[in-house]
């Protein structure tokens with residue numbers, strides 16, 4: 341007898357688990373609590389208590405009132421009755437957290453933006469490495485957590501290979517101010533989020549070193565060409581890279597001081613070294629960790645990413661003037677595949 345696959349519906353995902361009680365995990369929990377139950381897991385007891393008792397997250401979103409229906413916990417076992425898991429853990433910590441959750445068939449919706457430094461894997465590749473048979477989705481797009489948590493409107497890409505899971509998750513997570521668009525291109529959605537963080541550092545450098553508005557637009561445009569080349573080499577679709585998770589998020593992060601990556605770059609451009617900033621910064625700045633591994637993977641794929649390399653050089657301590665001179669004195673070339 342053929343086994344009938346159960347068709348997933350939004351109701352099936354009534355109870356959502358969220359891993360990571362930082363700014364993005366908390367904002368996503370607020371979104372997911374609109375239509376159903378949410379359990380939010382974090383590792384810091386004082387934050388868990390503050391969310392459950394005072395309905396605030398004092399360290400990460402201090403000005404936001406968190407919906408009372410959200411239950412926070414520091415016990416991973418408390419996520420056992422959730423039917424899908426949103427994962428909002430920094431990329432470099434993703435593997436250690438995924439290794440602690442059971443290997444079952446509940447979909448993972450990956451919400452981190454980065455590449456694992458050691459393996460060179462995108463988040464969806466890393467998750468598939470640990471759970472080869474599990475449905476993996478990527479949620480990515482222009483989403484400052486502080487705006488999402490205040491229910492200011494935005495739209496995101498929700499990418500998953502399995503059509504019924506994708507459709508059900510979209511219905512479950514869509515609220516009047518948070519509009520997911522479906523895609524099957526998991527790699528494309530992953531690439532956009534990871535690469536835009538590095539390019540946002542570049543735009544921050546432009547602002548900090550006062551290189552002008554023209555320079556910023558040129559970095560966004562040429563940076564997008566790099567994102568495109570890298571994505572295509574990994575099998576991403578061009579339409580995903582020009583969508584919310586690619587160009588959409590690139591434009592957002594390259595033009596706002598709300599971005600931690602942009603702000604880090606701005607300080608670099610003002611002359612504060614990586615080391616000086618590390619002493620003071622407690623916030624997650626994914627592009628700093630993604631830049632060198634992105635450069636490594638791109639070199640392996642023979643994909644040219646001069647702006648990404650420039651950011652690596654700046655992080656290693658080279659001056660803005662010297663990096664800029666090298667970038668601008670490269671041989672003249674055609675735009676995209678056009679040959680001079």
Ligand SMILES: NC(=O)c1ccc[n+]([C@@H]2O[C@H](COP(=O)([O-])OP(=O)(O)OC[C@H]3O[C@@H](n4cnc5c(N)ncnc54)[C@H](O)[C@@H]3O)[C@@H](O)[C@H]2O)c1
Nearest residue numbers: 361362363364365428429430431433452453483484485624
């Ligand atoms: N904040 C945003 O606006 C936003 C929006 C979209 C995507 N993202 C992405 O979401 C991911 C998480 O970023 P964030 O903004 O929430 O960072 P954050 O700095 O606000 O919070 C990070 C959270 O991860 C937890 N954490 C760190 N190491 C951990 C470990 N080993 N085990 C368990 N928990 C650990 C911290 O305790 C904290 O709760 C990043 O990849 C980021 O690019 C962030």
Ligand SMILES: O=P(O)(O)OC[C@H](O)CO
Nearest residue numbers: 481482483484599600601
């Ligand atoms: O603060 P950033 O630079 O990590 O950006 C946050 C989000 O990724 C914006 O979409």
